Amino acid sequence: xxxxxxxxxxxxxxxxxxxxxxxxxxxxxxxxxxxxxxxxxxxxxxxxxxxxxxxxxxxxxxxxxxxxxxxxxxxxxxxxxxxxxxxxxxxxxxxxxxxxxxxxxxxxxxxxxxxxxxxxxxxxxxxxxxxxxxxxxxxxxxxxxxxxxxxxxxxxxxxxxxxxxxxxxxxxxxxxxxxxxxxxxxxxxxxxxxxxxxxxxxxxxxxxxxxxxxxxxxxxxxxxxxxxxxxxxxxxxxxxxxxxxxxxxxxxxxxxxxxxxxxxxxxxxx
Amino acid sequence: xxxxxxxxxxxxxxxxxxxxxxxxxxxxxxxxxxxxxxxxxxxxxxxxxxxxxxxxxxxxxxxxxxxxxxxxxxxxxxxxxxxxxxxxxxxxxxxxxxxxxxxxxxxxxxxxxxxxxxxxxxxxxxxxxxxxxxxxxxxxxxxxxxxxxxxxxxxxxxxxxxxxxxxxxxxxxxxxxxxxxxxxxxxxxxxxxxxxxxxxxxxxxxxxxxxxxxxxxxxxxxxxxxxxxxxxxxxxxxxxxxxxxxxxxxxxxxxxxxxxxxxxxxxxxxx
Numbered sequence: 001x002x003x004x005x006x007x008x009x010x011x012x013x014x015x016x017x018x019x020x021x022x023x024x025x026x027x028x029x030x031x032x033x034x035x036x037x038x039x040x041x042x043x044x045x046x047x048x049x050x051x052x053x054x055x056x057x058x059x060x061x062x063x064x065x066x067x068x069x070x071x072x073x074x075x076x077x078x079x080x081x082x083x084x085x086x087x088x089x090x091x092x093x094x095x096x097x098x099x100x101x102x103x104x105x106x107x108x109x110x111x112x113x114x115x116x117x118x119x120x121x122x123x124x125x126x127x128x129x130x131x132x133x134x135x136x137x138x139x140x141x142x143x144x145x146x147x148x149x150x151x152x153x154x155x156x157x158x159x160x161x162x163x164x165x166x167x168x169x170x171x172x173x174x175x176x177x178x179x180x181x182x183x184x185x186x187x188x189x190x191x192x193x194x195x196x197x198x199x200x201x202x203x204x205x206x207x208x209x210x211x212x213x214x215x216x217x218x219x220x221x222x223x224x225x226x227x228x229x230x231x232x233x234x235x236x237x238x239x240x241x242x243x244x245x246x247x248x249x250x251x252x253x254x255x256x257x258x259x260x261x262x263x264x265x266x267x268x269x270x
Numbered sequence: 271x272x273x274x275x276x277x278x279x280x281x282x283x284x285x286x287x288x289x290x291x292x293x294x295x296x297x298x299x300x301x302x303x304x305x306x307x308x309x310x311x312x313x314x315x316x317x318x319x320x321x322x323x324x325x326x327x328x329x330x331x332x333x334x335x336x337x338x339x340x341x342x343x344x345x346x347x348x349x350x351x352x353x354x355x356x357x358x359x360x361x362x363x364x365x366x367x368x369x370x371x372x373x374x375x376x377x378x379x380x381x382x383x384x385x386x387x388x389x390x391x392x393x394x395x396x397x398x399x400x401x402x403x404x405x406x407x408x409x410x411x412x413x414x415x416x417x418x419x420x421x422x423x424x425x426x427x428x429x430x431x432x433x434x435x436x437x438x439x440x441x442x443x444x445x446x447x448x449x450x451x452x453x454x455x456x457x458x459x460x461x462x463x464x465x466x467x468x469x470x471x472x473x474x475x476x477x478x479x480x481x482x483x484x485x486x487x488x489x490x491x492x493x494x495x496x497x498x499x500x501x502x503x504x505x506x507x508x509x510x511x512x513x514x515x516x517x518x519x520x521x522x523x524x525x526x527x528x529x530x531x532x533x534x535x536x537x538x539x540x541x
Binding site for chain 2: 032
């Protein structure tokens with residue numbers, strides 16, 4: 001090897017990437033910046049609104065303090081309804097998501113068509129946001145908590161179904177074979193061979209989803225589906241900012257507490 | 271293992287599946303509590319059962335009016351969908367950039383205690399409130415339109431990415447940090463040569479995941495006036511244009527599905 005070749009192959013200064021890699025990396029950077037620049041340009045954002053945004057925010061803040069604690073009673077009633085919506089929605093979800101999870105797991109589905117149907121239900125459920133589901137159910141059941149419960153349930157089916165289906169696909173097949181060898185029926189195999197193996201995952205995801213649902217159900221009221229959102233929306237529209245701050249504090253407290261409870265329960269199960 | 275007392279008692283030998291809560295008193299007690307809760311919660315919800323019961327035939331009526339989906343106004347649909355996607359792109363990049371300082375401040379092994387507490391509080395505060403609540407506030411501050419939507423998505427992205435970044439930094443082994451500090455590196459050099467190489471892959475992965483999440487969320491901020499396809503969807507529901515609503519919903523599902531595929535592909539390339 002001539003000194004020149006050697007210098008080319010083993011340069012004095014060590015570099016992590018080859019020139020080719022570096023080039024591709026910069027192409028990626030430029031591409032990302034270009035896409036974002038194009039997005040921002042064509043969104044045509046009204047930047048002049050930013051000039052007084054600080055003032056507006058300060059104005060809003062000064063109106064929000066001091067909070068008007070007199071509304072606390074009504075707020076607590078609305079919070080209890082919010083928690084009910086989240087909890088009932090989660091309970092409904094467990095019963096619907098469970099059979100769909102079995103359809104969507106490769107090892108328990110009946111045939112290819114049922115698998116595709118199961119997967120489609122899960123994807124569709126997850127793609128539509130809770131608030132959009134709420135729009136739909138408010139149109140069906142009329143405004144109120146019933147629409148909220150169904151909205152929460154329909155959004156959570158995809159989440160829980162996906163996680164449980166993944167757990168079913170990862171079970172120990174030995175147990176299933178052993179139960180089958182005793183001459184158990186299909187249902188008995190499900191009940192004794194598979195269910196106990198995925199039960200911890202079911203409990204875990206249920207509690208996890210419940211905590212997400214508490215957060216989601218705080219805004220269902222904006223489209224009329226019950227809970228504290230109704231109160232929040234109406235007080236905002238009436239510009240009662242000193243009451244809005246009480247609502248925000250209440251939402252903050254309940255979401256933080258539910259997150260804490262859910263984390264504590266999950267750490268005990270798994 | 272069975273004790274001698276068990277083998278003398280034939281009933282105790284009967285096999286049963288393993289229960290999560292072994293003690294039957296607690297197990298059935300918990301079940302009873304759940305039932306009591308169900309009665310209480312269903313009873314205390316102010317439900318207009320007559321109105322809700324009428325919902326079932328209404329659902330059938332609505333479904334029949336939804337089919338077939340109406341794609342006649344595809345120009346409006348694709349234009350607003352593009353706005354939603356652009357909002358997601360813009361919010362993801364700004365969120366990625368803003369998340370770096372916040373994430374560094376929220377890592378307990380890098381930041382001084384007061385800075386850490388403030389940063390953590392900001393993250394918790396922005397995560398606690400749902401995107402829709404943020405969106406309403408931004409609509410009040412900067413008016414209707416995509417700007418409010420972008421700001422909302424930026425808040426959501428920053429809190430998510432910075433939380434992940436801070437956790438990643440906190441899990442880093444202290445060895446490399448000590449080694450770089452021992453060379454007398456300045457804080458900037460420390461960030462570039464110690465933190466960046468270790469945190470970059472996961473940071474990029476989380477950011478790509480967030481892009482996918484932003485695409486999903488950009489479809490709803492419009493419902494409260496944040497621009498994009500959500501606004502068209504809410505309007506179509508208000509006008510009982512259910513066939514157009516279904517067309518919008520199907521498009522959103524397709525978009526979210528594509529976003530998920532892209533995000534999975536990009537993240538698998540990173541590894």
